[in-house]
Amino acid sequence: IYLIKMRKIESDTISLLRFPLIVAVVFIHTNLGSVSINGKSLLQSGYYPIYENFTYFLYELILCLAVPTFFAISGYLFFAKSPKLSLITYLQKLKSRFWTLLVPYIFWNFAVIACYFIAQNFMTGFVSGNNKLISDYTISDWLWAFWDTGMMNENAHYDGARNAFPICYQFWFIRDLIVTVILSPIIYLILRYAKLLGLLFLAGCYIVKIQIPIAGINSLSIFFFALGAYFAIYKNNFVDILKKHFTKIAFAYLAIAIIQYILKNNDYYLYIHNFFIIIGVAMVFASVSCLLENNRIGMIPSYISDSNFFIYGYHGITIFFIIKCLAKIFHPNSDIAFVLFYIASPIIIVMIGVIIYNLIKKILPKFTSIITGGR
Numbered sequence: 621i622y623l624i625k626m627r628k629i630e631s632d633t634i635s636l637l638r639f640p641l642i643v644a645v646v647f648i649h650t651n652l653g654s655v656s657i658n659g660k661s662l663l664q665s666g667y668y669p670i671y672e673n674f675t676y677f678l679y680e681l682i683l684c685l686a687v688p689t690f691f692a693i694s695g696y697l698f699f700a701k702s703p704k705l706s707l708i709t710y711l712q713k714l715k716s717r718f719w720t721l722l723v724p725y726i727f728w729n730f731a732v733i734a735c736y737f738i739a740q741n742f743m744t745g746f747v748s749g750n751n752k753l754i755s756d757y758t759i760s761d762w763l764w765a766f767w768d769t770g771m772m773n774e775n776a777h778y779d780g781a782r783n784a785f786p787i788c789y790q791f792w793f794i795r796d797l798i799v800t801v802i803l804s805p806i807i808y809l810i811l812r813y814a815k816l817l818g819l820l821f822l823a824g825c826y827i828v829k830i831q832i833p834i835a836g837i838n839s840l841s842i843f844f845f846a847l848g849a850y851f852a853i854y855k856n857n858f859v860d861i862l863k864k865h866f867t868k869i870a871f872a873y874l875a876i877a878i879i880q881y882i883l884k885n886n887d888y889y890l891y892i893h894n895f896f897i898i899i900g901v902a903m904v905f906a907s908v909s910c911l912l913e914n915n916r917i918g919m920i921p922s923y924i925s926d927s928n929f930f931i932y933g934y935h936g937i938t939i940f941f942i943i944k945c946l947a948k949i950f951h952p953n954s955d956i957a958f959v960l961f962y963i964a965s966p967i968i969i970v971m972i973g974v975i976i977y978n979l980i981k982k983i984l985p986k987f988t989s990i991i992t993g994g995r
Contacts, residue, residue, distance in 0.1 A: 630859045632919065633909045634693055639925045644686035646935050646966040648679065649790065652958065655943050662947055663958070670955040675962060680893070681877055685900040687793055688844045692901055694797055695848030696858075698804060703853045705808040717801050720993035725786075725794045727991045728933040729766050732788040735937055767795065768835040784835035790936040799836040800845045807846050811853055822846045827894045844901065862906035863913070873903045924974055926981075929992040931973035942969050 652671075655662040663671075702709045737754040752761065752772055764771040768784040785792045800807070810818035826843035851858045862869065876896040883889050911917045919925075943965050952961040981988040989995075 671958040691844035692848035695845035699852035796841040927977035930977040
């Protein structure tokens with residue numbers, strides 16, 4: 621009975637986390653400093669220390685954990701039902717990921733291209749002028765738009781440090797996840813034969829930021845995918861393990877958070893921060909599973925939680941337009957006002973996404989299923 625209960629909490633933890641993590645992603649992309657109205661940055665009129673510190677701590681302590689947690693969940697689910705990866709199982713998984721990852725990836729990137737084309741030709745007041753005209757795209761531009769827009773510049777190159785995004789920029793996660801899924805047999809062999817040492821090796825590569833200079837191959841995605849896969853392959857219940865060490869994890873989370881703040885201008889900050897993220901992801905799973913076990917929180921209604929992927933896809937296209945509209949309505953002009961505006965904007969964007977998703981799902985259920993990967 622205990623094992624059944626732990627498995628239930630484990631499953632509920634993963635299901636519950638998806639929506640808050642998507643909300644966190646929207647917060648990450650709510651960069652008020654990047655918003656311009658009439659050619660003037662929203663934050664240009666002054667220095668706002670409360671806003672700057674609030675957004676710094678929110679990102680460094682909480683929001684930065686969202687994407688790694690998603691990769692860990694993806695790795696766990698990839699191996700959860702079939703811990704042994706045979707060729708047949710691998711091909712079956714690739715086939716299912718074709719619909720859940722690749723098809724939505726192509727759709728949302730193409731949707732952004734379509735929006736750019738419409739804006740560049742009929743709504744010129746809404747474009748920055750910094751992007752290449754869709755009408756001028758070469759064949760290589762079209763291909764790079766779906767993988768790495770930086771390569772559309774003849775002088776661009778990816779050296780492992782430059783941010784490399786598809787035209788639907790937030791879908792770098794899906795791109796890297798697709799690549800990681802393709803590489804899953806290698807990850808499986810490392811974990812199967814090197815076991816914990818293999819996982820620690822991948823953790824070390826992530827912490828010191830060892831990168832292969834190819835967009836899509838990411839030490840972050842590979843390690844956290846492997847972290848989730850490790851628990852699934854060896855059938856270790858992460859809820860049971862994390863619950864036993866919750867106090868130690870919480871102490872380590874707070875201690876490393878303080879250390880990284882003290883050393884934020886140090887040359888070793890990146891390594892400390894990467895290690896902090898590993899502890900932070902453990903803290904996320906431990907906190908939510910403990911709250912579920914003690915009945916402190918309940919599951920999110922399906923009409924909200926089912927909109928996860930749609931919100932993920934739609935918000936990148938609309939976020940700056942919505943923020944500009946909200947700024948023209950509320951006119952934030954003080955430190956506290958910008959903090960409140962920063963908190964309210966992502967929440968409003970998410971609420972709009974939930975409403976649009978449920979409307980489209982009601983009118984075009986099959987289409988909605990396709991663009992959200994059947995989620």
